[in-house]
Amino acid sequence: MLLTVVIVLLDVFTPYLKPVKSQLSTISVPFYWVTNIPSRISEWGQDNLVTREQLLDENRALKEQLLIHQRRLQGMAAVVTENVRLRELMNSAEMVAEQVLVAEMIGVSSDPLVHKVVINKGSRDNVYIGQPLLDAQGLMGQVVEVGPFSSQVLLITDSTHALPVEVNRNGVRAIVEGIGDLYRMELRHVSNTVDIEVGDLLVSSGLGQKFPRGYPVGTVTEIIHDPGRPFAGVHVEPMAQLNRSRHVLLVFRDSSTAPEDVLTESDLSEVR
Amino acid sequence: MQASRAHNRWFILVTLIIGLTLSVMPVPDKISWLRPQFVVLIFIYWSLALPQTIGILSAWFAGICLDVVSYAIIGQHALAMVVVAYICLLSYQRIRTYMYWQQSVWVFVMVGIHQLFVNWVHSLTGHSAHPSQFLLPAFASALLWPLVHTVLERFRIRYRVA
Numbered sequence: 277m278l279l280t281v282v283i284v285l286l287d288v289f290t291p292y293l294k295p296v297k298s299q300l301s302t303i304s305v306p307f308y309w310v311t312n313i314p315s316r317i318s319e320w321g322q323d324n325l326v327t328r329e330q331l332l333d334e335n336r337a338l339k340e341q342l343l344i345h346q347r348r349l350q351g352m353a354a355v356v357t358e359n360v361r362l363r364e365l366m367n368s369a370e371m372v373a374e375q376v377l378v379a380e381m382i383g384v385s386s387d388p389l390v391h392k393v394v395i396n397k398g399s400r401d402n403v404y405i406g407q408p409l410l411d412a413q414g415l416m417g418q419v420v421e422v423g424p425f426s427s428q429v430l431l432i433t434d435s436t437h438a439l440p441v442e443v444n445r446n447g448v449r450a451i452v453e454g455i456g457d458l459y460r461m462e463l464r465h466v467s468n469t470v471d472i473e474v475g476d477l478l479v480s481s482g483l484g485q486k487f488p489r490g491y492p493v494g495t496v497t498e499i500i501h502d503p504g505r506p507f508a509g510v511h512v513e514p515m516a517q518l519n520r521s522r523h524v525l526l527v528f529r530d531s532s533t534a535p536e537d538v539l540t541e542s543d544l545s546e547v548r
Numbered sequence: 549m550q551a552s553r554a555h556n557r558w559f560i561l562v563t564l565i566i567g568l569t570l571s572v573m574p575v576p577d578k579i580s581w582l583r584p585q586f587v588v589l590i591f592i593y594w595s596l597a598l599p600q601t602i603g604i605l606s607a608w609f610a611g612i613c614l615d616v617v618s619y620a621i622i623g624q625h626a627l628a629m630v631v632v633a634y635i636c637l638l639s640y641q642r643i644r645t646y647m648y649w650q651q652s653v654w655v656f657v658m659v660g661i662h663q664l665f666v667n668w669v670h671s672l673t674g675h676s677a678h679p680s681q682f683l684l685p686a687f688a689s690a691l692l693w694p695l696v697h698t699v700l701e702r703f704r705i706r707y708r709v710a
């Protein structure tokens with residue numbers, strides 16, 4: 277019992293148990309593999325138990341979507357070159373081309389208090405601690421523990437997580453905190469006079485050096501001005517589908533650490 | 549005799565693995581607080597049925613397994629399981645004579661103690677829940693206890709686990 281208390285305190289307050297934990301996490305991967313079977317079966321069913329018509333329909337819809345996105349991209353190319361030129365004019369640092377690695381979510385923390393997910397990429401794929409994780413809609417969280425084949429990601433809604441953001445409309449900076457609710461976060465220390473409105477998009481500001489700049493984090497859903505309190509209460513709904521996304525993206529900031537098979541932006545343009 | 553005994557203890561390990569799997573099974577966010585503590589239930593059963601075999605050390609081992617598998621703080625569940633196992637071993641003679649519903653009430657208290665310790669360790673890292681929330685698993689476990697007891701009892705007799 278005393279030994280256990282010592283272990284608990286060691287784990288909470290010191291980093292000594294980190295390597296042991298990352299090795300032990302290999303043991304837990306099979307359990308998540310087993311509990312993942314039902315969702316994999318349903319995915320297989322969705323892939324294989326459909327009629328030809330459904331497939332054709334889906335194909336058509338996807339093609340239309342692709343067309344729309346391609347049209348947008350054409351516009352983007354001009355914007356990007358213009359942006360680069362303007363940045364050169366302003367002598368500011370050039371944009372770092374980020375690389376992404378597609379990972380799959382294989383488990384969710386069984387403890388409702390802790391918002392963590394397990395993904396199927398680990399140190400074998402050069403995943404590192406602090407690496408940001410995105411889904412198609414926005415920022416999801418950061419890697420907090422890396423095992424050989426899997427790693428754990430702390431979601432932005434966990435009550436121990438906070439990240440620096442800015443309002444997309446006017447660049448007002450703030451810090452968004454998780455409160456342990458998957459559908460709501462809060463802005464910290466926002467004074468009552470700050471220009472922030474319901475519906476504002478918050479993007480990561482990159483000030484914490486952890487998350488890359490400019491990824492959508494959430495939208496403001498409610499602002500409470502209570503004269504009795506020193507700051508305004510701002511509620512934010514996360515953009516990322518934190519409990520639904522299965523396929524997620526790991527962002528590598530430094531391209532030299534990325535493994536071979538990641539997609540770079542030039543690859544994507546070749547695909548296009 | 550010795551050989552056959554050793555042979556059948558693997559079944560306890562099997563129930564532990566099943567319990568671990570059930571406790572990391574993904575459930576919808578809405579009912580995630582109602583997930584019974586399967587591993588605790590299973591070890592309460594084993595320490596009542598085989599107090600001479602299942603002791604504090606095996607409960608500690610099960611707790612460590614649960615910590616590793618659920619990516620909790622190492623020792624979090626182990627600490628709670630040790631306390632629960634200790635109380636179980638002190639009182640197994642009395643509890644065995646209870647009826648199911650009385651045992652359920654007692655299981656509620658046991659899992660409640662477990663949750664208390666788990667929540668205490670959680671609060672060290674800044675997560676903490678209201679008692680009305682963290683006692684919900686204890687409630688769900690108490691409701692599930694008759695089923696767990698019946699199933700495990702039947703398998704224990706079938707495989708002559710001793």
